[in-house]
Amino acid sequence: MQVLITGATGFIGRHVAARLRADGHTVHEGVSPRHGRRDAGQVPMDFARDTDPAAWLPRLAGIDAVVNAVGVLRDSPGRPIDALHRDTPIALFQACAQAGVRRVVQISALGVDRSETRYARTKRGADTFLLGPVQGAAPAPSACVLRPSIVFGRGGASSALFMNLARLPVVVLPRPVLQARVQPVAVHDLADAVAALLGPVQDRQGIIECAGPEAVPMAGLVASLRAQCGHGPAHVAALPDALSRLSARLGDRVPASPWCSESLAMLGSDNTADPAPLRSLLGREAVHYRDLVARAWRQP
Structure with missing residues (x-):
């Protein structure tokens, strides 16, 4: 198939692109205008506008399937989260219906249906639109x-943070973050899931939670x-709640900081789901968190 991947040079997008090429698909990489030299097959697009x-x-034109892998953690002047997560994807989905695109895969995030952070609301807005009736679609x-839950692999910002924390002899994090339960997904498993959805057998629709x-x-x-x-065990300490909130509010004042009140709210909440849907989609067991370094971090 001819597949357009938005966010194709990002952490998840480039793994999806490599996996789809391995399956014989022709991949058209959507890239930001801020991207440097464009290669053949790359399509300029600006999710902010x-x-x-x-x-x-x-x-x-001529595209059979679209995979949207664009995402940002927080709002900034150059990467407005309302546009990147909701407004532009909705425009893309409307255009897919008008152009006769056969398949659309939206990569969202686990828990957006039960969170009121701006990240969750904007992601959920695009998800809801895609799965609702699209005017003018025929078919x-x-x-x-x-x-997916937390996506882990080399090149991921959160993965690098976790690996850096794992190297420290003392780990200090907010108590809610230390206690929050997660079910990490290896980025290669997520790419395999996308490939399965574009394969000849799968015809799944709706929401699939990947854990x-x-x-x-x-x-x-x-x-x-x-x-x-x-490494041996580290000493783990909980940052007092007042200091956690203060540090997050300080991060709110620094647009480039990944740490802010929203990230505290997201990381301090459980991010879990039934692992069966992902296992069914892959046709095998997903990578266990105990094997993430060997099977995700150390893999290209």
Whole structure:
């Protein structure tokens, strides 16, 4: 198939692109205008501005499937979260319906249906639109929303943070973050899930929650990563709640900081789901968090 991947040079997007090429698909990489030299097969697009379906129709000529892998943690002047997560994806989905695109896969995030952070609301807005009736679709694209837990692999910002924490002899994090349970998903498993959805057998629609085989508290995840790297146990301490909130509010004042009140709210909440849907989609067990270093971090 001819597949357009938005966010194709990002952490998740580039793994999806490599996996789809391995399956024989022709991949058209959507890239930001801030991207440097463009290679053959790359399509310029600006998620901060392309909020009109008309902007997308020329890019969708001859395209069979679209994978949206664009995402940001927080709002900034250059990367407005309302546009990147909701307004531009909705315009893209409308254009997909008008252009006759057969399949759309939206990569969202686990827990956006039960959170009121701006990140969750904007992601949820695009998810809801994609799965609802699209005016003028004849026929409507077959649509699927993947909602993964924390995605782990080399090149991921959160993965690098976890690996850096795993190297420290003393780990100090807010208590809610230490206690929050997660089910990390190896980025290669997520790419395989997208490939399965674009394969000849799968015709799944709706929301698929993607979670690893077993839930683990964040403190346990960092301890496991540390053990996988050959280190002994670290000393773990909880940052007092007042200091946690203060540090997050300070981060709110620094647009480039990944730490802010929203990230505290998201990381301090459980991010778990039934592992069966991902296992069914892959046709095998997903990578366990105890194997993430060898099977995700150390893999290209």
